[in-house]
Amino acid sequence: MTTIVFIPGAWITPALYQPFLEALAKTGYNVHYADYPSLDPMNPSTADCKTDTEVLTKILHTLVEEEGQDVLLMMHSYAGMPGAGAACGLAKSERTQQNKPGGIVGLIFIAAFLVPEGLSCAGLQGGNLPPWILLDKPSPQLNYPDDPVGNFAPEVESSLVQDLESKLKPHSTLAFTSPQPAPAWAEAAFQGRLAFIVTSRDLAVPKEAQYGMMAATQQQWIVKEMECSHCAPFLDRVEETVQLVGECAKAFNVV
Structure with a gap:
């Protein structure tokens, strides 16, 4: 049985993804949630993309090399950076x-960052992070998103997002300003096994930006599109998201 390893986006705790992960498990997959240290870090001065990658690498090596599992790797938002590095x-x-x-x-990216080796998330955006990322909040070297509902789920029914902020934690700024390790999407072994779910x-x-990052990789992508915001796939579009994951898996010949 295939195991889906899910890696979260910046700021987002497991509580937000839980309905999606439970729905995914009901379809017959083993589901493994993989966290990393730059989310609500103990020490933000060391919580960079490389450290995140190293932690995720250990998780994947345990599942693949020690347990011999087949893994479908799914990455949301920032997770596309350390996740791609860990899959190499x-x-x-x-x-x-x-x-x-x-x-x-296979690798499934959803509204995720595809960053060339050696470039940072900030570097990909001209050297600056977008203004809605509040730097040094709540303390130095951490950041937090301004207006989470407005930026992540503006069209989602209010009852589903009224507690959104309770599902977010500060993130290490160093994760966004440190370089991307070599990404697996650049490896020839993953040709034909790259999928991207676009949140339009x-x-x-x-x-x-999502299509631009795909084009810049010069790889072939299986592309699915959802007409929704950044976090809506896990809030009010769960069934559709699970269906698209299944379609990607089928394209990879995964059962």
């Missing part, structure tokens, strides 16, 4: 050729 060298196609069990069968009404990561 673990492609199922490559491991099969080496007579090794398990491997990552996204104010946080605009549709144009």
Whole structure:
């Protein structure tokens, strides 16, 4: 049975994703939620993208190399950076050729960042983070999103977002200003196994930016599109999101 490893976006705690993860599990997948240290960090001065990548790498190596599991990796927003770094060298196609069990069968990015090796999230945006990211809030080296509902889920019914802020925590600014490790989407072993779910009404990561990042990779992508905001796929579009994940898995020949 395939395991879906889900990596969250910046600021977002498991509580927001729970309905989606539960719905995903009901379709028959094992679901593994993978956290990283730059989200609500103990020490923001060391919580960079490389450290996040190293933590996620250990998780993936345990599932793939020690347990021999087939993994479908799903990344939301910032998770596209450390998640892609952690997946390097673990492609199922490559491991099969080496007579090794398990491997990552595909990468699914949803409204996620695709950043070339050596460039930071801020660097990808001209060196500055967008103004809705409130720097040094609530304390130095941390940040928090301004108007979370307005930026992440403006069209979602108010009853579903009234407690949105309770599901968010501060994030390390260093995670956004430190360089991207080598990303797995650049590896030949993942050709034909890259999918991107575009959120076309996204104010946080605009549709144009999502397509622009895909184009800049010079890779072939399986593209699905949802007419919604950044977090809506996990709030009021859960069924549709699960369906699209299934379609991506099918395109990867995953059952």
